[in-house]
Amino acid sequence: MALDPSSLSTQELVDHVRRVGGEPSTVELKAAAGGLPKSTSETISAFANARGGTILLGLDDLAQPVDIDADGLRDALAGMASDKMQPPVRAEVEIDVVDGDRRVVRMDVSEARMEDKPVYVAARGQYGGSFARGGDGDRRLTGYEVNRLVENRTQPTHDRCIVSEATPDDLDPDLIRPYLERLRLTNPRTFSALEDDQALRSTGVLREHGGTLAPTLAGLLTFGHHPQQFLPQLFISVVVHPGTEVGELSPRGERFLDNRQIDGPVPVMAAEAMNTITRHMARAAVMRDGQRTERFEYPLEVVRELIANALMHRDYSPESVGAQVQVELFPDRLVVRSPGGVYGPVDPQEFGAPDVSSSRNALLAKMLSETRLPGSQFMVAENRGSGIPTIMRALSAAGMAPPTFAVDLRKVEVTVPHHALLNHEVLGWIRSLGHEGLTDAQVQALALLHEGTPVRNQTLQGWGLHPADATRELTDLVRRGAAEKVGDRRHATYRLAMTEPSPPQPTLNLTFDNAPRTGGQLDAQKPGADARQQEILRLLAQNGEMSAKQLTDSVEVGYRATLNAINDLIRVGKVEGTAPPRSRNRAYRLAGREDPDPDGDD
Structure with a gap:
């Protein structure tokens, strides 16, 4: 989560930059010893087009003060914001003091209103002077990105456009028939006669074109025999990777365990994509109240909602119809990626909270909410803003970590990590805090804070809590001394209090059947699993370090099953990796065993 500099004093902000050794994405330092740099206008544009940010003049790259004409810079910066930007940026510019007596100029740029974006440098024009914040500073927005910002001012209508080459005969009667039956059943006054x-025209499936009827894009995507006949790139790709990094090969030299391009209308694509992912998911055996139940490693409703949301809310503008929805399954995560950023006044940090939704493709969303997934009792989508909250609640109920969202103007990428949020190590740590009477929501919030994920009021709302209850739960954690609040009101976040005890040793209680993938904790009662882990421990004790491939060859089971056992042993503290998880040089050894050759000498 990006730092909110508006919640910090100038001295606190400077101290933070010094402590982390660089500028956060929401902070820009400029020495400005020779006057106001022209590039400052680009930063104003970038902050206004994103979530806002703070400009500090009079500080070098190391956040050390330099001599400046503070009064002159303040006037020049205020003039640039009001006279050189379109629309003008109204922000308070003030002179502050750091390190006791060094003057700096501070400007807090707020995020512009949706109807005012993009904010751009007037002299360069909208397409040449609009900027966004990048990893290494400010970058100019592409024409596609500018168009998406402009489009966000109104309701897009790309899904209402006619596909002129198609005819009503290109619609599938087996999909149209139940749709019409449902309309006449639920709204007989409008559709029975x-x-x-006529019914298809009144619902936007068909529109008049040159004196005849033709399918709209939404109608063709929902009910077409083969929409890719006219829009060949509007498919969904599903890739199952053998390793945690794209391009990593399995021991057999396979680059992909599955790689499909799924065509058809949206209901068919959603169902087949879900079936493909389900075939490659292991089943988890979970003990609840003494009863053993089974579930897929990712809740099925999470997979269904992610895929349906991506197909329903993606960008269908002419600039984007050459891009696909992508679903990737790795041993350690599920990733769903769709073209186009978030539409409308939606803050990605509030995903999961009630009433946080906006539909880019309103007509398509309406049709999908009236159409069932093939062979299922579920509609393709509910169209009530319930998708992300459903995902949050399902993962919470399964004891899994929440998804992360990577959102910009070009894409929305949702990543669901494959690990238990409330494993035994974390639960043991929470018990060691000594706080009696914690609620379930507080336990889950502490688990997130323990792994370094900041928590907001909206996080708990995503689990089904009322906003007032969410605030009360988090405030109580602060009162107990378990959490700290940073910022106020809408941007308030909570982080772990600075002191925390050492976690106790975990116990084992969860396994994945036929596990081709990395799983959760181990179940010593599972036939074959414990023997495989014991063999890995024996091999590492005998040989020191071994790669995953070497262990696979020695254990004589599949690569994915071996990797699953290795990761389970890592989670319970018996095995450790010798390099980061995605490193090609990663090997494994018994936990606590020191490197016999730390300097790399033979």
Whole structure:
């Protein structure tokens, strides 16, 4: 989560930059010893087009003060914001003091209103002077990104456009028939007396074009025999990777364990994509109240909602119809990626909270909410803003970590990590805090804080809590001394209090059957699993360090099953990796065993 500099004093902000050794994405330092740099206008544009940020003049790259004409810079910066930007940026510019007596100029740029974006440098024009914040500073927005910002001012209508080459015969009667039956059943006053063509026209499936009827994009995508005949790139790709890094090969030299391009209308694509992912998911055996139940390693409703949301809310503008929805399954995560950023006044940090939704493709969303997934009792989508909250609640109920969202103007990428949030190590740590009477929501919030994830009021709302209850739960954690609040009001976040006890040793209680993938904790009662882990421990004790491939060859089971056992042993503290998880040089050894050759000498 990006730092909110508006919640910090100038001295606190400077101290933070010095402590982390660099500028956060929401802070820009400029020495400005020779006057106001022209590039400052680019930073104003970038902050206004994103979530805002703070400009500090009079500090070098190391956040050390330099001599400046503070009064002159203050006037020049205020003039640039009001006179050189379109629309003008109204922000308070003030002179502050750091390190006791060094003057700096501070400007807090707020995020612009949706109807005012993009904010751009007037002299360069909208397409040449609009900027966004990048990893290494400010970058100019592409024409595509500018168009998406402009489009966000109104309701897009790309899904209402006619596909002129298509005809009503390109619609599938087996999909149209139940759709019309449902309309006539649920709204007989409107549809019972209408002929099929009239009903399809009134719902936007068909529109008049040159004196005849033709399918709209939404109609073709929902009910077409083969929409890719006219829009060949609007498919969904599903890739199952053998390793945690794209391009990593399995011991057999396979780059992919599955790689499919799924065509058809959206209901068919969603169902087949979900079936493909399900075939490659292991089943977890979970003990609840003394009863053994089974579930997939990712809750099925999470997979369904992610895929349906991506297909329903993606960008269908002419600039984006050459891009696909992508689903990737790795041993350690599930990733769903769709073209186009978030539409409308939606803050990605509030995903999961009630009433946080906006539909880019309103007509398509309406049709999908009236259409069932093939072979299922579920509609493709509910169209009530319930998708992300459903995902949050399902993962919470399964004891899994929440998804992360990477959102910009070009894409939305959702990543669901494959690990238990409330494993025994974390639960043991929470017990060691000594806080009696913690609620379930507080336990889950502490688990997130323990792994370094900041928590907001909206996080708990995503689990089903009322906003007032969420605030009360988090305030109580602060009162107990378990958490600290940073910032105020809408941007308030909570982080772990600075002191925390050492966690106790974990116990084992969860396994994945037929596990081709990395799983959760181990179940010593599971036939074959414990023997495999014991063999890995024996091999590492005998040989020191071994790669995953070497262990696979020695244990004589599949690579994914071996990797699953290795990761389970890592989670319970018996084995450790010798390099970061995605490093090609990663090997494994018994936990606590020191490197016999730390300097790399033979």
